[in-house]
Amino acid sequence: LILIGLGSVAVSGGLKFGIDFAGxxxxxxxxxxxxxxxxxxxxxxxxxxxxxxxxxxxxxxxxxxxxxxxxxxxxxxxxxxxxxxxxxxxxxxxxxxxxxxxGPKVGRDLREKALLSILYAIIGIVIYISWRFELQYAIAAIIALIHDVLVTMGAFSIFDKEFTLVIVAAFLTIIGYSLNDTIVVFDRIRENLRRKGKSSIADMINTSINQTLSRTLLTSGTTLLVVIALFFFGGEIIHDFSFALLVGIFIGTYSSIFIASVFLVYWDSRNTAHR
Missing domain, CATH: 3.30.70.3400 (Alpha-Beta Plaits)
Structure with a gap:
């Protein structure tokens, strides 16, 4: 998905910036x-x-x-x-x-500030998760979030939608929502690892995902219903915003389970191999 999105961005000559960024x-x-x-x-x-x-x-x-x-x-x-x-x-x-x-200069300044806002959000996430969990959890969460942003950005390029300040707000919303899902899974993984017994870390992570799966799907499902309603009935002004949320929340749910958690298994197997 990321390669398709990045390929679309490359073929189209970059993202289609709106007036906020292009002037x-x-x-x-x-x-x-x-x-x-x-x-x-x-x-x-x-x-x-x-x-x-x-x-x-x-x-x-x-x-x-x-x-x-x-x-x-x-x-x-x-x-x-x-x-x-x-x-x-x-x-x-x-x-x-x-x-x-x-003007073009104002648009350029807004573009730089938008990128900085996303960068500061990512730095804050790394600090918070490293403090609450461990460094490998922070790295796993960031990889999942970068995946979410790149896929959503690719979707905007594929469907030829404008990238504006409103979409930056949507991206920050996606980051927050996806991170919340990821932390719920991580919290359960940490609890289960404390009493893992003879089970491997991969088995405990799989068990943790199964235990939180219904909560994740129900929360994401109800949120998606609201976003779908906004997408179809919210009017032209918030159409692109709701489109970004629609793609981002769906992909964020997927990445919390299949990317962030899988990275922890990879990290453990890598450390085991070097012992």
Whole structure:
């Protein structure tokens, strides 16, 4: 899965950054009646704003337009968009609610801060798990979390979705959720290892996974039901956010059981071989 995702990123020339990271202009319009998106798209072609993304925002009367171009005169952009739609709609039916611009430098700064936020989260996780458990548990958890993030990132590349600050928030949510699942499994493993008797560590880890499996599946299943509802009925604005959670929670449940725990078995067998 990771290789497929990374292959997609390589073929497409990198992630598709949204206005938050790449810079650009955001325009919110309000119509008296629900407009036809394709009619708006045709109207915008006449003013040369470049590639644009048009979506409903909240109600069907509110439209959000994102263009990959930064404009210094924000009022002029709003006026240009409004005039470009004059031939398609009655000018009195259109209200420019807001116009926001993110310059390339600001976008670059936001991109760096987003990466740092994920890095700081990972460092905090390593410190916490090393303190609560042992170093090998921290390494196992980080490997599982990196797996979750890379697979979700790959899914965004495959489905050509924009990478924005909202998606960074989704990634941090995925990291927290997956880590919680992993810690539950680790806690049971630690308890069972204290009274393992003649059983091997691999057997005790397998037993621990079986003991926590129903809890893991029920928790993830109920969470996924909510996320699926958000994905289908939450509207266009949170569609990508819920998509990231949908992929991340599913993959996170898998990695807690089949990656983090398996790494502990590998670590033990490696240490045994060097004794």
């Amino acid at each position: 650009g202009t955001l325009i919110q319009l309000q119509f008296k009646n629900p407009p036809d998106i394709e009619v708006i798209r045709d109207g915008l072609k006449t003013i040369g704003l470049g590639e644009s993304t048009i979506q409903e925002f909240g109600s069907k009367k509110d439209i959000l337009i994102r263009v990959q171009r930064s404009e210094e005169k924000l009022e002029a952009v709003g006026s240009m968009v409004r005039k470009s739609l004059m031939g398609k709609f009655n000018i009195d039916e259109i209200t420019v609610e807001r116009v926001e611009m993110v």
